[in-house]
Amino acid sequence: MKTSLKIRALGALIVAAVCGALAPAADAAGYYAQQGKIYDANGQQVPIRGISHYGFNANILQPQYLWSMGWKEQIAQIKALGFNAVRLPYVPDTLYVTTPVDQLSYVDPGKNPDLIGKTPLQVMDMWMAEADRQGLYVMLDFHSVSNDRQYPTWFVDNSADFGLIYNSSAYTVDNWIRDLKFVAARYANLQHFFAIDIYNEPNGIVRWSVGDANMTQTKNYWKDAAEKAAAGVLAANPNLMIFVQGINGNWDGVENSNIPMNYGEDFQPQRYQPLNIAADKLVLSPHTYGPDVYVKSTFSASNFPANLAADWETLFGQFYPAHPVIPGEWGGRYGVGGDPRDVAWQNAFVDYMIGKGMRDSFYWCYTPNSGDTGGILDDNLQVRTDKMALLQKLWGSSGTSAASIALASSAYTVSQSAGSVSLSVNRSGGSGAVSVSYATAGGTAVSGTDFTPKSGTLNWAAGDTAAKTISIPVSNATPFSGSKTFTVSLSGASSGASLATPNVASVTINGSAAAASAGTLALGASSYTVAQSGGALTISVARSGGSSGAVSVKYATSNGTATAGSDYTAASGTLSWASGDTASKSFSVAVSNTTPFSGSRTFNITLSGIAGGATLGTASATATINGSGSSGSTSTTSYAQPYIASFAPASGPAGTAVTVSGTGFTGLSGVKIGSTAATFQVVGDTQLKITVPSGASSGQIALSNPKYAAWSGSAFTVTTGSSSTGSTTAPTSPGTLAFSSSAYTASQSSGMATLSVARGTGSSGAVSIKYATVNGTAVAGTDYTATSGTLNWAAGDATAKTISVPLSTAKAFAGSKAFSLNLSTVSGGATIGTPATASVTINGAATSYTQPYIATFSPTSGPAGTVVTLTGNGYSGLSKVTIGSSSASFKVVSDTQLQVTIPAGASTGQIALFNPKYAAWTPTSFVVK
Numbered sequence: 031m032k033t034s035l036k037i038r039a040l041g042a043l044i045v046a047a048v049c050g051a052l053a054p055a056a057d058a059a060g061y062y063a064q065q066g067k068i069y070d071a072n073g074q075q076v077p078i079r080g081i082s083h084y085g086f087n088a089n090i091l092q093p094q095y096l097w098s099m100g101w102k103e104q105i106a107q108i109k110a111l112g113f114n115a116v117r118l119p120y121v122p123d124t125l126y127v128t129t130p131v132d133q134l135s136y137v138d139p140g141k142n143p144d145l146i147g148k149t150p151l152q153v154m155d156m157w158m159a160e161a162d163r164q165g166l167y168v169m170l171d172f173h174s175v176s177n178d179r180q181y182p183t184w185f186v187d188n189s190a191d192f193g194l195i196y197n198s199s200a201y202t203v204d205n206w207i208r209d210l211k212f213v214a215a216r217y218a219n220l221q222h223f224f225a226i227d228i229y230n231e232p233n234g235i236v237r238w239s240v241g242d243a244n245m246t247q248t249k250n251y252w253k254d255a256a257e258k259a260a261a262g263v264l265a266a267n268p269n270l271m272i273f274v275q276g277i278n279g280n281w282d283g284v285e286n287s288n289i290p291m292n293y294g295e296d297f298q299p300q301r302y303q304p305l306n307i308a309a310d311k312l313v314l315s316p317h318t319y320g321p322d323v324y325v326k327s328t329f330s331a332s333n334f335p336a337n338l339a340a341d342w343e344t345l346f347g348q349f350y351p352a353h354p355v356i357p358g359e360w361g362g363r364y365g366v367g368g369d370p371r372d373v374a375w376q377n378a379f380v381d382y383m384i385g386k387g388m389r390d391s392f393y394w395c396y397t398p399n400s401g402d403t404g405g406i407l408d409d410n411l412q413v414r415t416d417k418m419a420l421l422q423k424l425w426g427s428s429g430t431s432a433a434s435i436a437l438a439s440s441a442y443t444v445s446q447s448a449g450s451v452s453l454s455v456n457r458s459g460g461s462g463a464v465s466v467s468y469a470t471a472g473g474t475a476v477s478g479t480d481f482t483p484k485s486g487t488l489n490w491a492a493g494d495t496a497a498k499t500i501s502i503p504v505s506n507a508t509p510f511s512g513s514k515t516f517t518v519s520l521s522g523a524s525s526g527a528s529l530a531t532p533n534v535a536s537v538t539i540n541g542s543a544a545a546a547s548a549g550t551l552a553l554g555a556s557s558y559t560v561a562q563s564g565g566a567l568t569i570s571v572a573r574s575g576g577s578s579g580a581v582s583v584k585y586a587t588s589n590g591t592a593t594a595g596s597d598y599t600a601a602s603g604t605l606s607w608a609s610g611d612t613a614s615k616s617f618s619v620a621v622s623n624t625t626p627f628s629g630s631r632t633f634n635i636t637l638s639g640i641a642g643g644a645t646l647g648t649a650s651a652t653a654t655i656n657g658s659g660s661s662g663s664t665s666t667t668s669y670a671q672p673y674i675a676s677f678a679p680a681s682g683p684a685g686t687a688v689t690v691s692g693t694g695f696t697g698l699s700g701v702k703i704g705s706t707a708a709t710f711q712v713v714g715d716t717q718l719k720i721t722v723p724s725g726a727s728s729g730q731i732a733l734s735n736p737k738y739a740a741w742s743g744s745a746f747t748v749t750t751g752s753s754s755t756g757s758t759t760a761p762t763s764p765g766t767l768a769f770s771s772s773a774y775t776a777s778q779s780s781g782m783a784t785l786s787v788a789r790g791t792g793s794s795g796a797v798s799i800k801y802a803t804v805n806g807t808a809v810a811g812t813d814y815t816a817t818s819g820t821l822n823w824a825a826g827d828a829t830a831k832t833i834s835v836p837l838s839t840a841k842a843f844a845g846s847k848a849f850s851l852n853l854s855t856v857s858g859g860a861t862i863g864t865p866a867t868a869s870v871t872i873n874g875a876a877t878s879y880t881q882p883y884i885a886t887f888s889p890t891s892g893p894a895g896t897v898v899t900l901t902g903n904g905y906s907g908l909s910k911v912t913i914g915s916s917s918a919s920f921k922v923v924s925d926t927q928l929q930v931t932i933p934a935g936a937s938t939g940q941i942a943l944f945n946p947k948y949a950a951w952t953p954t955s956f957v958v959k
Contacts, residue, residue, distance in 0.1 A: 060269025704729025
């Protein structure tokens, strides 16, 4: 046993009288307890102004709300609000699951880029290190053996429950102690890692120790298990404090059996069966809640809430200050959406704690998605100032300063181009050292985009009354018009200082950009040049000066000295831009070398018909074609090496029209099949039409110009019979390109949407078309991957082409969302058909479920067949109800009322509700008679 508390306390008081501070207990390593308080290794008291931040214990195995917040931002805000300690629950899955957290739940990659691809344990490593860096004391809480629910015991040996834990097998007491020792040692180098809560809310079959004649299985004795766990933790890390929770229920005939209680609330057996854990390392940590969590009979008493203090004193208060008594969970909705009595309950609890001198606790919880309590943040992630005021009352002051701290102004204005804005904070009154925390919060101005989020602490030394400055960087990386705002809040004034008005300031950023514009559409140049043998001229149209809204412009060619159909192929169409799209668009004009000419010829390019509010810039240009033919006896024509890429068909009788694709066909002087000359037509430099001559025999197709020759890689097979095509057959149309359907549907879980684009009414020549996705209710980067590109068809190719758009399954949603794809910019003479736009509907992979909450159930006992009525909320979508280990039939009357029929063979136990995402249990058992 350690030196007695009484002797050590007396020694400490003597030292305090001399030195003004408590010294560390001689036999304690690291943190230690004395006279109901916790001290660090330097003898400085550590007041516990704590908050619980759960998530590592849930099926997402990471802090909640990383889909809307940054993890470092959360830690900074917790500290800025005045909390100095965090209770961080975890489960075995947190240590052993290797699936990246961004696959377990959606994690905003913009706010949490460093978490993408990390395992839960790696994320917890990062979280612990950052909390330590920011000076937050951390207590790790072994919350359950399961990430699905709060399991009553710290071990699992029931095969029916193996699926609740990470390895689907028995989880032994030794496994539990192994995992406690693992985290104790892993974070031993972190200065502010001060405690482990060894197990959360042991309940059900759990007994304190001997005393219940109906429970003789020692494995269910909490006292023995807690002592073994404490020994293991302290062997791995002797610096830590050991937090031990109580049990629930009155089993041994010695306790006061008339007090209703929550899980983890009852420490009465500690009086006559005390824990054999060193007193300087032991903290008793009850969990207590008001009517928002579990409605006790005492809440309906005529003298409520005055009747509560006596129960708290009996259940746990009697042990202070022999031991620190630090509630590990308490809280509720505090009048917003819950039982109206909760306000009186929380107020009474704070008054009781203050009256006892027990100002240390961990409030449940930080984020708002705890169904029965809500959080310090509301559903809009705004701070509940009423809850914070209650906590600040509990924390009180430890100094003598009467300082008042406030911002110099409630409103500041800054230009976006200024680079930063400075806010002044004034102190008035008092003489001691004081401090205050501050933190930014986004409004219409976006944190991390329009300004750099900041939080921290301003400090005044004793006697210092000079104003302090908060400097916040403002970004001009993305200029905007108009104005945007964010706020800066003060909180957590220390040493008895108070916050005066104003303690919140609004900062207005005046944008540096002109009002949003649709932009200007213009040709890339006023003149273009292309060689007659070049095959095609590509024209670019740019959007500049703005990108607001969808815009379009029409284009067309017209003759100059060059003639459409002879020197070039007439082109016309529409170019389109989606809102925000500033990429240049282009179209092609085919140039013919069928009849080479010398000198140069011109045609015109004109833009017109602009739509969407854009303005028209350079709208006309002249295109010059430099001829490839001879000019007099002194000039020679330039010839290219022809190349045969493919030909179709591969066989046929005399008279068959064969289409040859490749390059260098301009200027051909002869074509043969085998040794027989064939008639031909040069459609373009990349396409050739050949008519199989009479008397021809099978052989390679040979092309020649005055300088070069080429042969096909395989022979054309001449067959007998007649052909339906002849040498007079005109070339077909390049065709029309359009979506096969105007509407497509895909399941989010499939991971891919596939669309088809068809080529109809012709297949002459090589053609192409561009495509791009456009947001609707589905958003690129969140629901699908933005996709754009070009589809290509070779000459003679009329097969449909597909577009694949990846769908995101990272964050399942309910219902449906939609986006669209647009076709634009065809080449090769093809036209855009209908539909040119197709919608894609994504059917969500998840049903929307809420956390069920049980407020009351009645009756509380009865035989099989009894219909039990539960009230609360979140009952829509329930998939399963159990009592103990037995499944029960149920009827959802409404989202706030449920009827459960007790099944035959059921035994006494909690009623549990399940939907595919959440679960809830009655705080006490239904007694089967």
